[in-house]
Amino acid sequence: MKLSETKRFWISFVLSLPLLIQMLAMPFHWMMPGYNWVAFVTTTLIMLVAALPYWSSAWAAAKHHDANMNTLVAIGTTVAYFYSVFALFTGRSVYFESAAFIAVFVTLGDAMEERVHQNAEGAISKLLQLQAKSAVVKRDGQWVTVPLNDVQVGDEVRVKPGEKVPVDGTVISGKSAVDESMVTGESMPVEKAAGDAVVGSTINQTGTFVFQATKVGSQTMLAQIVEMVKKAQTSRAPIQDFTNVVAHYFVPVVMIIALATFAIWYALLGATFIQSLLFAVSVIVIACPCALGLATPTALMVGTERSAKMGVLIKDGQTLQAVSSLTTVVFDKTGTITTGHPQVTDVVGNDQQRVLMVAASLENLSEHPLAKAVDDRAQQDDLTLSAVDDFAVVEGQGVSGVIDGHQVAVGSERLVDGWQLDDELAQQAVALRKAAKTVVYVGENKRIIGLLAIQDVSRPEAAATMAALHQRGLTTVMITGDNEEVAKQIARQVGIDLVIAGVLPNQKAEQVKLLQQQGAKVAFVGDGINDAPALSTAEVGIAMGGGTDIAIEAGGIVLVKNDLRGVVNALSLAKTTFRRIKLNLFWALIYNLIGIPIAAGLFVGLGLQLTPEIAALAMAFSSVSVVTSSLLLNWVHIDRVNLNQPATAAKNVV
Amino acid sequence: MGTTQIIAVVVTAILAGVIGWWFLGKHEEAAELATGSDNQQSATVVVKGGYSPSTIVLKKGVPAKLNFDMQDSTACLSHVVFDRLGVNEDLTKRDVTTIDIPTDKTGTIDFACGMNMFHGKVVVK
Numbered sequence: 001m002k003l004s005e006t007k008r009f010w011i012s013f014v015l016s017l018p019l020l021i022q023m024l025a026m027p028f029h030w031m032m033p034g035y036n037w038v039a040f041v042t043t044t045l046i047m048l049v050a051a052l053p054y055w056s057s058a059w060a061a062a063k064h065h066d067a068n069m070n071t072l073v074a075i076g077t078t079v080a081y082f083y084s085v086f087a088l089f090t091g092r093s094v095y096f097e098s099a100a101f102i103a104v105f106v107t108l109g110d111a112m113e114e115r116v117h118q119n120a121e122g123a124i125s126k127l128l129q130l131q132a133k134s135a136v137v138k139r140d141g142q143w144v145t146v147p148l149n150d151v152q153v154g155d156e157v158r159v160k161p162g163e164k165v166p167v168d169g170t171v172i173s174g175k176s177a178v179d180e181s182m183v184t185g186e187s188m189p190v191e192k193a194a195g196d197a198v199v200g201s202t203i204n205q206t207g208t209f210v211f212q213a214t215k216v217g218s219q220t221m222l223a224q225i226v227e228m229v230k231k232a233q234t235s236r237a238p239i240q241d242f243t244n245v246v247a248h249y250f251v252p253v254v255m256i257i258a259l260a261t262f263a264i265w266y267a268l269l270g271a272t273f274i275q276s277l278l279f280a281v282s283v284i285v286i287a288c289p290c291a292l293g294l295a296t297p298t299a300l301m302v303g304t305e306r307s308a309k310m311g312v313l314i315k316d317g318q319t320l321q322a323v324s325s326l327t328t329v330v331f332d333k334t335g336t337i338t339t340g341h342p343q344v345t346d347v348v349g350n351d352q353q354r355v356l357m358v359a360a361s362l363e364n365l366s367e368h369p370l371a372k373a374v375d376d377r378a379q380q381d382d383l384t385l386s387a388v389d390d391f392a393v394v395e396g397q398g399v400s401g402v403i404d405g406h407q408v409a410v411g412s413e414r415l416v417d418g419w420q421l422d423d424e425l426a427q428q429a430v431a432l433r434k435a436a437k438t439v440v441y442v443g444e445n446k447r448i449i450g451l452l453a454i455q456d457v458s459r460p461e462a463a464a465t466m467a468a469l470h471q472r473g474l475t476t477v478m479i480t481g482d483n484e485e486v487a488k489q490i491a492r493q494v495g496i497d498l499v500i501a502g503v504l505p506n507q508k509a510e511q512v513k514l515l516q517q518q519g520a521k522v523a524f525v526g527d528g529i530n531d532a533p534a535l536s537t538a539e540v541g542i543a544m545g546g547g548t549d550i551a552i553e554a555g556g557i558v559l560v561k562n563d564l565r566g567v568v569n570a571l572s573l574a575k576t577t578f579r580r581i582k583l584n585l586f587w588a589l590i591y592n593l594i595g596i597p598i599a600a601g602l603f604v605g606l607g608l609q610l611t612p613e614i615a616a617l618a619m620a621f622s623s624v625s626v627v628t629s630s631l632l633l634n635w636v637h638i639d640r641v642n643l644n645q646p647a648t649a650a651k652n653v654v
Numbered sequence: 655m656g657t658t659q660i661i662a663v664v665v666t667a668i669l670a671g672v673i674g675w676w677f678l679g680k681h682e683e684a685a686e687l688a689t690g691s692d693n694q695q696s697a698t699v700v701v702k703g704g705y706s707p708s709t710i711v712l713k714k715g716v717p718a719k720l721n722f723d724m725q726d727s728t729a730c731l732s733h734v735v736f737d738r739l740g741v742n743e744d745l746t747k748r749d750v751t752t753i754d755i756p757t758d759k760t761g762t763i764d765f766a767c768g769m770n771m772f773h774g775k776v777v778v779k
Binding site: 003005053054056057058059060061062063064065066067068069070109110111113114227230231233234235236240249251252255256259260262263266267273289290293294296297316 | 679
């Protein structure tokens, strides 16, 4: 018959009640009639239910030259039980309650562990149950409801308000606000319109929209997150190598200490045989390294899960440990410090609306990367565009054409060379360039009517993020392929300490290596394919949400949400979790270091002494306290970065 | 010191020596080769007070299954963890739990119990 640890505990607990009653009644000089025989029967049953598994496991291990915590439990219970049986039949005092309570408390510890395992596994798998059960897809022009598993990549899927988005995809039509908190940890609903990505299992709130499925089944973001967290939970932190060594040497050494305890008390200090034996048994029982074994895995489990809930995926224990020794955080500029989408920051000219209209009408037909910035701005301002005749692209310079019979051009200074340019506009162009902006000239009928300044602007949360990192004593570095002037401008704006400009995309990893050679422990934050080598070279690679799959694969930490402040959260969470692991290990160790001498009777002179049953209770308690300490990670306060935190002055923009 | 005391000291000293030699001394354990054909190989690990055999040798390139035969009923060995594979299996759910081991690369894949106190390894050659 297979009993769960929890059942084992309850059965032996109930069986131990008569022993408990007698123990409590002892001070009142009340003796249970036939107590010795009652104790013999109940303890024998308890041994069969709770201790026998330890005996057989310890014996099997011993045959492999292996001693472990089961060995200690087995020896403790065996000695106490068989001595008591011997004592019972030879008319001496019995110590059945020692054997019984050791077994009861040890199974209590095991039952707790079983519970923690079940909870942790359950919690992460529950995420998958958040998925919708079915989806409404278009088949042969008809909307039909199909089971979730039948949704294919490329299907058009319709989602009504209040429904869950069944799989990952891109919105084709319709508008809505979607609650993505289960994936990003962000409680504010996110606006979605055509072209925006939606994630499976998020909840549609206000409108109906249709999207095209891009990822289904185990490829969806949610499935990937669950997979990643599961892997992280089974991973090991390097600090655990230490418990490895402990497990191998600790137990045999404890057995020898117990023997020495017995010999010294019995032969040198004149204790009776049974007193000496009880000291030895206490040593063995209290030394059980259960808490030591639980210290790291339980904290890792709780920590990675809490992080996942906040939109921070920590891939393994090694990353977690590396975070605690970081000195430097290196950011890729484009797409990380900046939004990666250039924007029109200034429109200059007497008739600004006309300037923008002319530029947008022309750029609307162009495919230049900067053209999108102009388009976006025109859309934002709700401008009506004019039809363009004779549209022409002047390679590397700009575009030209005719609007309502007027000759117009938009582009670089070279394109409009010789056109009439006011002094005022010329000065403004110089000023804008100094501010590291790209200047676009807008001309009409051989005269410059205005300027547009375009810049890849920094993310709104960048300054606050840098300030928060500085507060934590970290140096911030920005790596970019841009020229130095542009890079420094951004660095000053958001408060970055060091700029490494003019770096080719494939040299980013080398730059990280250079920093490491100077003694820095580096975290690299990036999102692009070309960031992958740097992400894996750095001690900790942090891949930004919305990044490419390759970047996510290479990163040790993945931020689900496309928000720089996640970097600070990630570092805080990893640090907090690792600190908890160290705290757990410290307590588990201290516990044994203090517990063993007390159990050995070193402090008997001070009136401090442990009976085997109290030692067992203390041992179970240490496991419980380590598990509790790990569970408390769920409620530890994590500082969030305030968006309005002012940028701190950079140390030295060089 | 009486005779019984002297006997007790001698006996405990001998016991300590035996424990030291048995558990701390060097003892080689044989590795076990997986059995199977060219397109499938498998090995069985008995879980009782540890893993036996604790080293399993697999052939490279042949899909492999590792059967964990659970015979231990203490909590310590209830889970087997292959941290590099991201596998964390509860062995108490059924008598024999089968785990697929990738054999596309040579090398050593370690496994351990949930608390990292019992160890074994798979060697792909």
